[in-house]
Amino acid sequence: MLSNTPGSPTLHSTAAMAVELTGITKRFGAFVANDGIDLAVRRGEIHAIIGENGAGKTTLMNILFGLLQPDEGSIRLNGEEIVIADPSVAIKAGLGMVHQHFKLVPSLSVADNVFLGMEIRRHGLIDHAAQVARTRELSKRFGLQVDPTERVGLLSVGIEQRIEILKVLVRGARTIILDEPTAVLTPQESRELFQTLRSFVAEGMTVIFISHHLEEVMDVSDTVTVLRNGRKVATRPTAELSKDELVRMMVGREVSFDRRPRASLHGDVVLEVKDLWARDDRLLPALRDASFTVRSGEVVGIAGVAGNGQTELAEVLSGLRPASHGVAWLKGQNLTALSPATIREAGLAHVPGDRMVRGVDRNASISANILMGRQHRAPWSRGGVLNWSAIGKNAETLIKDFDIRARGSGDAVKRLSGGNIQKVVLAREFTNGADFLLIDQPTRGVDIGAQEAIHDEIMRQRAAGRAILLISVQLDELAALADRILVMFNGRIMGEVAGDDADEERIGMMMAGVAAPEFATETAR
Amino acid sequence: MEILDKLINVALIAATLRTTAPILLVALGGSFTTKAGIFNIGLEGQMLVGAFFAVLGSIGTGSAFAGVACGVAAALVFALVFAILVVSFKANEVVVGLALNILAGGMTISLMKAIFGTRGSIVGHGIVGLPKVQLPGARDLLGSWAPLISGFTPLVYVAFIAVPLLVLCYNRTRLGLYIRVVGEKPEAAEALGISITRVRYTASLLCGLLAGLAGAHLSLGYITMFTENMSSGRGFMAVAILIFSNGDPLKVLAGCLLFGFADAFSLRLQTFGYPSYLVLTVPYVVALIALFALSYRARPRVIAETLESMRKLLSVDKSAEPGGKNPQ
Numbered sequence: 061m062l063s064n065t066p067g068s069p070t071l072h073s074t075a076a077m078a079v080e081l082t083g084i085t086k087r088f089g090a091f092v093a094n095d096g097i098d099l100a101v102r103r104g105e106i107h108a109i110i111g112e113n114g115a116g117k118t119t120l121m122n123i124l125f126g127l128l129q130p131d132e133g134s135i136r137l138n139g140e141e142i143v144i145a146d147p148s149v150a151i152k153a154g155l156g157m158v159h160q161h162f163k164l165v166p167s168l169s170v171a172d173n174v175f176l177g178m179e180i181r182r183h184g185l186i187d188h189a190a191q192v193a194r195t196r197e198l199s200k201r202f203g204l205q206v207d208p209t210e211r212v213g214l215l216s217v218g219i220e221q222r223i224e225i226l227k228v229l230v231r232g233a234r235t236i237i238l239d240e241p242t243a244v245l246t247p248q249e250s251r252e253l254f255q256t257l258r259s260f261v262a263e264g265m266t267v268i269f270i271s272h273h274l275e276e277v278m279d280v281s282d283t284v285t286v287l288r289n290g291r292k293v294a295t296r297p298t299a300e301l302s303k304d305e306l307v308r309m310m311v312g313r314e315v316s317f318d319r320r321p322r323a324s325l326h327g328d329v330v331l332e333v334k335d336l337w338a339r340d341d342r343l344l345p346a347l348r349d350a351s352f353t354v355r356s357g358e359v360v361g362i363a364g365v366a367g368n369g370q371t372e373l374a375e376v377l378s379g380l381r382p383a384s385h386g387v388a389w390l391k392g393q394n395l396t397a398l399s400p401a402t403i404r405e406a407g408l409a410h411v412p413g414d415r416m417v418r419g420v421d422r423n424a425s426i427s428a429n430i431l432m433g434r435q436h437r438a439p440w441s442r443g444g445v446l447n448w449s450a451i452g453k454n455a456e457t458l459i460k461d462f463d464i465r466a467r468g469s470g471d472a473v474k475r476l477s478g479g480n481i482q483k484v485v486l487a488r489e490f491t492n493g494a495d496f497l498l499i500d501q502p503t504r505g506v507d508i509g510a511q512e513a514i515h516d517e518i519m520r521q522r523a524a525g526r527a528i529l530l531i532s533v534q535l536d537e538l539a540a541l542a543d544r545i546l547v548m549f550n551g552r553i554m555g556e557v558a559g560d561d562a563d564e565e566r567i568g569m570m571m572a573g574v575a576a577p578e579f580a581t582e583t584a585r
Numbered sequence: 586m587e588i589l590d591k592l593i594n595v596a597l598i599a600a601t602l603r604t605t606a607p608i609l610l611v612a613l614g615g616s617f618t619t620k621a622g623i624f625n626i627g628l629e630g631q632m633l634v635g636a637f638f639a640v641l642g643s644i645g646t647g648s649a650f651a652g653v654a655c656g657v658a659a660a661l662v663f664a665l666v667f668a669i670l671v672v673s674f675k676a677n678e679v680v681v682g683l684a685l686n687i688l689a690g691g692m693t694i695s696l697m698k699a700i701f702g703t704r705g706s707i708v709g710h711g712i713v714g715l716p717k718v719q720l721p722g723a724r725d726l727l728g729s730w731a732p733l734i735s736g737f738t739p740l741v742y743v744a745f746i747a748v749p750l751l752v753l754c755y756n757r758t759r760l761g762l763y764i765r766v767v768g769e770k771p772e773a774a775e776a777l778g779i780s781i782t783r784v785r786y787t788a789s790l791l792c793g794l795l796a797g798l799a800g801a802h803l804s805l806g807y808i809t810m811f812t813e814n815m816s817s818g819r820g821f822m823a824v825a826i827l828i829f830s831n832g833d834p835l836k837v838l839a840g841c842l843l844f845g846f847a848d849a850f851s852l853r854l855q856t857f858g859y860p861s862y863l864v865l866t867v868p869y870v871v872a873l874i875a876l877f878a879l880s881y882r883a884r885p886r887v888i889a890e891t892l893e894s895m896r897k898l899l900s901v902d903k904s905a906e907p908g909g910k911n912p913q
Binding site: 147148159161163164165166167168172173176177179181184185186188 | 753756757758759762765766769770772773776777778779
């Protein structure tokens, strides 16, 4: 079933280009997501497509895979012009796409998932044994380690991605598109993935991958295409490029990824967490025995793959989730016994990880969003009546201070871009005089320009003597900002690394749970 | 223990199988919709129209099997309407299900009045019931235990044979697999080009088929008559069983057997002169206890984890206050 794809490229044409897109334009209303993009991908290369959020990478790949139809432009595969009306056409033509969000069925086995939609049948019944054997064979051939009989629901995200790749392979793909494949992986898993990608290329296949991680693009790709604001900036061989050049092409100006300069100004302990435990929504322990301190003028980073207890930690500290036990003292007050409002009064500012859910009311104006949480205080209200002119003036000032790109303070937050919404949250949280800032994924889904501004603001808060707990899944962010980095795995703090000698290798090992082998057996939940 | 001997014997077990059959049929039907991700509260109504039209068909044609076919056809029409509203027009499944249940109740009463000029029940009128199947050789093989496998009406056999068939369907056939995928992860089905609409329609119709059989069994099985609201909550019991079994055929069977046994047992108790109102509550009390037992099962895990963390607390630091915040 592997070789029965009718348009199997190797059989037909000898063109050097696996994929050629010419003049692709895609509009969503007035917004132009792709503007006359040309893209040529040579057969047998790893081609990275890089750009900031909203640069049009995913749109372009969705067009190539038939999920979207271009308004203008044409597509050639292996030299032959083709109209990709829907994904089934793309699959027949030897394209395969691994999406950012996996689409696997938890209760089915790995092999069942791989063969879903093209089951091997004997006498009308599904032949599980044959599917398992086929899956095992493929996973061996490409170094994609999986146990074909295991249930998908029990597996980690990294393995789920391997299954998605196997799904694509089993459908006979010769050109594989991956949309931000490393976003959910540990550094080790990423490296394994890149090895697999190289083995594909070694077999004459073509890989296109979308990324906004400079490092991995530099490491793994043969050719880079940079997109910016829906246009192609350039396509260049990776070997000819430096990281700085790449960043310049992405943003159109210089951005530093280096560690922020800082003076040591550690003061008193503001937050002390001791033996803190908490359960997740399924009542399983998600945060296990966390103990650490944060001093004023210090940025403590929490690293870890998403879903290893960081969310629960943030929720306990902000009063949104009860602790099973243990204590967290905020300036001497045990906050595990307090409500979110009281904790905020006691000196917490919280930039939540999911800003659209807990950060803002998307339908309310910027002014109203900045007001939230202090509406009962003078000068914003008197005798239970809101003073909208003071509120609006304050919002206008903050819009200027935090460089929020909006038409005015009355703009509904949902009209803003992700980065500007985040700035609204920061403007509210950083100006309420709290001593302890709990900052969760401050730059998730934020473009590089806004990222810089947000990092600047965090460093300003540090200089002003705030105690900052910064939770992030992006190591470069932590390395740039944090004085100390704590690494979480499976709810536990695996270890600590000083920000000055943050070393991706060591942090990565801890993120994968390797640092403390005595806990490694507990990883299976 | 003479009383117990009289209570629990071969006849009781045979009666259990008999009373289990209709609820098992309808619950297995609901298993298809449950697995396909549709909360089908309309089982009761489908069963009721099945029962009514089975009687009508039986009177009209003089054949019990043609009657069953009529009942099934009527239930299929209901299932189709349900699917059109819920799958194609994305209406709320609870609202649609309830509406169809009410429609089924009212429609059967009106039609009864229009056709037979009576309310309450249809008896006689030449209704032909389903024959009992005497398995040849059963008596030689099992002796006095023969009533356990022989002498039931055909739909009882259908109900119990359907259980392994459904297991096979979900595990080894493409349709069964797709039904599970559509219910569990519709995005995955969509991405692979599996038509969610088509699978859900198929599941709804399969559900109608079995619910119709269940209804026909009620009115043509052991008693050949139709009464108002004849399904008397069996469809809802099936829904309860489906929620707790998640539609797994074997768990559905277990749940239905439990309910069927309680039903048969209460009938048995009545003959012993216990107050009938009390006795009739038995199946429902059993169902409540079963549900409680099932939901209680999740608790030991939580307790174990509390113990783990308590140990940690006691051994490490006596000065740290627990914070008094145990979720229990």
